[in-house]
Amino acid sequence: LLFSADGKHAWLTMEMSAQVAVFDYKDGVLTQTQLVDLAAGQPTSDKAGAALHASADGKFLYVSNRGTANQLVVFSIDPATGQLKELQKRSVEGDHPREFALDPSGKFVLIANQKSNQIVVVERDAKSGLLGKTVQKLPMDAPSDLKFLVRQ
Incomplete structure (x- = not known):
């Protein structure tokens, strides 16, 4: 579950159904407003929603589907409603x-x-939110999490 920066909306990845539920949040109550399929038409056994992250500017939501x-x-992301519009499957x-x-610069996405x-x-265009070409593949034993540490 991920809340928008203003706390008015939330998005939930549903692993087994490979869907994202969109909610409005007010006075401690979540109200579902949208349900989006990540892989419509695929058998349930062939899909599994996983991680979700928003861009730093709050304009785009990224969701992995295994x-x-x-x-x-x-x-x-519609800033007024939190509703989602699919732009790309990559x-x-x-x-x-x-x-x-998403790396701190917003120019790359690292996928485990x-x-x-x-x-x-993978390259990321900050204006359009779209993912571009692959710039590197790093061998790593069963990666399951990625974190960026920022020095201050």
Whole structure:
């Protein structure tokens, strides 16, 4: 579950159904306003929603979908309603994207492909939110989490 920066909306990844639920949040109550399929038409056994992260500017939501899809799905976020609009589905170029992270500059996304033992680094366009070419693949034993440490 991820809340918007203003605390008015939230997004929830539903692993088994590979969906994202969108909520309004007010006075301690979540009210569902949208349900988005990450892999419509695929058998339930072939999909599994995983991580979700918003861009630092709050304009885009990124969600990983494992199973046979093995994709990152990019959504634009309506700032007034929190509603999602799909912009892109991009292969993670590996198997089982357990987690991913947007780097602090916002120019790259690092994807932890747990079953293919790699971290894939992909370009990100900050204006459009879209993911571009792969710039590097790093071998790593079963990566499952990514964190950036910022020195102060």
